[in-house]
Amino acid sequence: xxxxxxxxxIAKYQFTExxxxxxxxxxxxxxxxxxxxxxxxxxxxxxxxxxxxxxVEGANILTRSxxxxxxxxxxxxxxxxxxxxxxxxxxxxxxxxxLWKHLGAIARNTIRAALLHLTRGRxxxxxxxxxxxxxxxxxxxxxxxxxxxxxIAMLSFGGSLKRKEKLSGRFADILSWxxxxxxxxxxxxxxxxxxxxxxxxxxxxxxxxxxIQAGFIGLFANMQxxxxxxxxxxxxxxxxxxxxxxxxxxDRLGSLVARSLQTPGAQRDRLTAHIHIPTDxxxxxxxxxxxxxxxxAAEPAMKTIxxxxxxxxxxxxxxxxxxxxxxxxxxxxxxxxxxxxxxxxLRNEAAQVDSFPVENWFSSSRRTESEGAxxxxxxxx
Numbered sequence: 340x341x342x343x344x345x346x347x348x349i350a351k352y353q354f355t356e357x358x359x360x361x362x363x364x365x366x367x368x369x370x371x372x373x374x375x376x377x378x379x380x381x382x383x384x385x386x387x388x389x390x391x392x393x394x395v396e397g398a399n400i401l402t403r404s405x406x407x408x409x410x411x412x413x414x415x416x417x418x419x420x421x422x423x424x425x426x427x428x429x430x431x432x433x434x435x436x437x438l439w440k441h442l443g444a445i446a447r448n449t450i451r452a453a454l455l456h457l458t459r460g461r462x463x464x465x466x467x468x469x470x471x472x473x474x475x476x477x478x479x480x481x482x483x484x485x486x487x488x489x490x491i492a493m494l495s496f497g498g499s500l501k502r503k504e505k506l507s508g509r510f511a512d513i514l515s516w517x518x519x520x521x522x523x524x525x526x527x528x529x530x531x532x533x534x535x536x537x538x539x540x541x542x543x544x545x546x547x548x549x550x551i552q553a554g555f556i557g558l559f560a561n562m563q564x565x566x567x568x569x570x571x572x573x574x575x576x577x578x579x580x581x582x583x584x585x586x587x588x589x590d591r592l593g594s595l596v597a598r599s600l601q602t603p604g605a606q607r608d609r610l611t612a613h614i615h616i617p618t619d620x621x622x623x624x625x626x627x628x629x630x631x632x633x634x635x636a637a638e639p640a641m642k643t644i645x646x647x648x649x650x651x652x653x654x655x656x657x658x659x660x661x662x663x664x665x666x667x668x669x670x671x672x673x674x675x676x677x678x679x680x681x682x683x684x685l686r687n688e689a690a691q692v693d694s695f696p697v698e699n700w701f702s703s704s705r706r707t708e709s710e711g712a713x714x715x716x717x718x719x720x
Contacts, residue, residue, distance in 0.1 A: 345411045349515045352402040355392045362386050377693025381623035404504035407511035412489060412500070418444065419493065441490075448487045455480040459582060470537060471524055474544045478520055481551050481584055485513050488558055495564045506561060513554035520547040535606050538595045545592070548585020555579055603632060620688075630685040637682035640665075640675035658683050 365382050366373040373382045393399050397406075413419050418441035425434035454462055455476075463479035465472035489510065492500055500507065523543045527536065556579060559571040599606055617625035644665045647653040653664055662679040665671045671679070 345407060345415070345514075346518065348402050348406045348410065349518050351392075351397065352399050352407065352511075353515050353519060355389075355396075356399060359389050359393060362389055372690060372692045375692035375694075377695070379623055379626075379691065379693045381627070403511050404508045405501065407514060408507045409501050411514070412493060412510075416489075416493075417441075445487070445490050448483055448490070452480075452483040452487045455483050456578065456582065460584075467528065469532075471527065471532075471540060471544075474520065474524060474540075477544075477548060477584060478517060478524075481513065481517055481548070484555065484584075485510070485517065488555075488562075491564070491567065492562065495562070495567070506558065509554045509557045509561075513551050513558075516547040516550040516554070520544055520551075523547070530609070533606075533609075535599075536609070538592065538599060539610075542588045542592055542596050545585060545588040549587040550585075552579070552583045552585045555584070601631065601635075603635065626685075626689050630682070630689040633678070633682040633685045637675075637678040640671045640679050641682070643671055643675075644679065659687075 362382060362385055366386060369382055372380065373386070376383045413423070418437045421437040422434055422441065425431075425437060460473070460476035460480035463476040465475040467475065492506065492510070496503060496506075520543070523540060527533075527540050530536070556576060559576040559579065562568050562571055564571070600610075616628060618628060620626045620629050644653065644661050647665065647668070647670050648655070648661075652670065653661070653668065656664060661683070662671070662676040665679070666673060666676040
């Protein structure tokens with residue numbers, strides 16, 4: 340029954356933006372089969388539909404610039420809302436109490452943020468031990484710095500902060516990635532800390548902290564405040580660049596994640612839980628899944644064949660003939676040859692695109708033109 344407006348805005352903005360990146364990456368991988376429309380195309384429909392959740396269901400540019408940080412900056416602050424309420428009632432005693440508590444919180448946060456930065460978060464407590472404890476400490480470091488900068492921005496800009504949409508957007512980025520980082524750690528704990536999932540946690544947390552780092556550097560460089568702004572742009576920025584809260588995941592970690600994502604099993608299944616994954620080759624995704632399973636089953640034999648090709652034991656030829664030639668030379672047995680043949684055939688099938696006879700194109704054009712349209716409904720490649 341809860342209606343968490345800020346969390347909903349984070350989810351809507353981040354998930355639709357991430358999906359846009361993922362679909363674009365998928366189009367790069369699919370190549371021509373992502374461009375040629377037809378029943379075999381896996382990505383064309385979602386590619387063309389991606390702008391709908393980004394621009395129509397509440398424009399993301401507004402969600403980032405106004406809603407995520409703007410909604411929570413006052414109502415989620417422990418003292419600002421009380422101060423505003425006291426002023427509206429002309430209750431100076433209540434305002435003084437809230438103000439002094441607010442100033443005390445700023446002083447404590449300044450010291451805490453400085454100490455956590457100097458120790459890279461090591462002074463913070465972690466609710467867990469082990470390999471993920473460092474991420475909880477870094478979240479505490481990020482949170483203290485975020486709270487301090489939020490107070491500085493609100494005190495410096497007042498009501499005009501909502502009109503400084505680039506600053507508000509950077510605050511939104513930091514808050515979003517702190518929340519997504521916390522959600523990642525929460526899931527890892529809730530699922531029993533499976534050790535094989537740790538590479539996913541590591542990649543996700545390093546990516547999150549890299550985005551948080553970029554958000555802070557952007558704020559330091561662009562908060563135009565007399566005297567304090569110069570301090571943020573020079574010594575503070577240098578300190579954060581010398582000791583960043585995060586850097587992007589390494590290529591080695593990315594390779595480990597990619598290999599895991601391409602290995603069928605419980606680990607991959609946990610990431611796709613509650614998602615329909617077809618197994619019938621009549622569907623584009625089912626065809627790819629079949630091809631993946633066949634390629635993995637044939638991988639040991641394929642390595643043997645490729646080694647024989649490099650040594651010159653097998654003559655150079657088209658992949659379709661590899662299994663037969665390797666079997667004749669005794670490099671692989673019959674069962675392995677069948678696995679290789681099936682994998683190559685499925686791979687070739689998965690790479691095909693839809694094609695339509697030219698007669699269909701013309702008949703379709705004539706039909707739609709007679710109905711008042713001039714655009715053909717199918718394509719010929």
